[in-house]
Amino acid sequence: MLAALRRRLWLLMACLTGAVLAAALFAACRMAQGQQRQAGSAAFLQLCGQLAQQVESGAALHSGQLARFEAQHALVIRITDNGFPVSILGGWLEPGEKAALLAQAQGQAPAALPLFGAAQPWLFQANGQSYRALAARIPMARGACELLLLQDLAAEQKALRWTALTFFALFLGGLFTLCVVSRMLAGLAVRPTAKSIQRQADFVAAAGHELRSPVAAVRANLEVMAGASPPEAARCRAAALAETKRLGRLVEDLLVLAGADAARLRWAPGPVDADSVLIEACERFRPLAQQQCLQLELQLPEAPLPPVRGDAERLQQILAILLENALRYAPPGSSIGLQGEAAGRWVRFSVQDQGRGVPPEARAHIFERFYQADPSRTDTGHYGLGLSVAAELAGLHGGSLSVAAARGGGALFTLELPAAAL
8 A cells, every 4th residue: 555655656746847847848948949040040140241241342243252152151142133143153052953942932032122121031941941031132333132042941950959859858867867856755755654554553463462461361250250159259350350440541541642643632731830730649649659668759949830831630640650650660668759840941840769770771762652671570560551651641741751860779750841931
């Protein structure tokens, strides 16, 4: 599916960019050819002017200059002096071919020839060749001369074809480059989707694996209850109830992560009193800490903490995950620190324990889903989702969650949240 999507994106980008490139190069080619034609027309008029000056001066009427001028510039010249044609010997065309060509051009010339300064050139075809022509009348001291001048456009058309071929080669080279770039861009565009699909597949596979264990435990206990004695049935019922609670916590964590992935996680943001959040979390977990022979210490600054923008219930959920994690790893008789402090535009909540800490190699993965820093632990009440849920909720609030080594040993988890604008 992704391969087909990548091919479609590749073809779409290549076609769109190729069409734009073709339109741009076509317009540039037409402009370049237009400039070549204008330059050829200007050069032709300049040649006409030179010939007209020679005719007016009489220097070209009875000399071999006309033949040389004709051959040098691929011209065909006919001059009529007071109704008598001027003979031009040694031209570059055969006399019969030249006469036929001049006769055909004469048939397209105006009946009344304009003066040379007002004459305009025109194009015509003869024998499969293109020519540029100009017919004009040149006043003389003793009458008038009629001038018919033709120019073979074979060289100019060859230059125009070379221009077109050059732009076509540029198009092919550009199209090849665009295809390569489009393929790379299509791969880059599909990569986030591929990662998302792979992430979802991994998530579903891991979730299914984790759900299988508590479901199997509940089923086994219920099957045993069917024919068990009352004491055994009570034990199985308690075990099944414990498994359903574990299953409920796992489902809640999975729903949070799924909602975060789909950007549909429900929360009610607003100004939240940071001191109240810390005090409430401390009061909730202090009895649990005392049951485990642990001391939970709350440290607040003398000045009230600035409020943060967020959801009070979600913030309590983050602190609960961090405190539960600390209670799991803190050794009996140690203390757990819960602290709040203001740092400029940010408010920091930190939870510190005196346990074994998080190894440096595990800190980069500690917030990944289903990750266990210590795979040898057999605590089946946790699935490696708590810290990933906390990290997702921290990002939802525009903050971050990090872990570091605490002074004197242990782990220090820090939740950093932006202060609410007052």
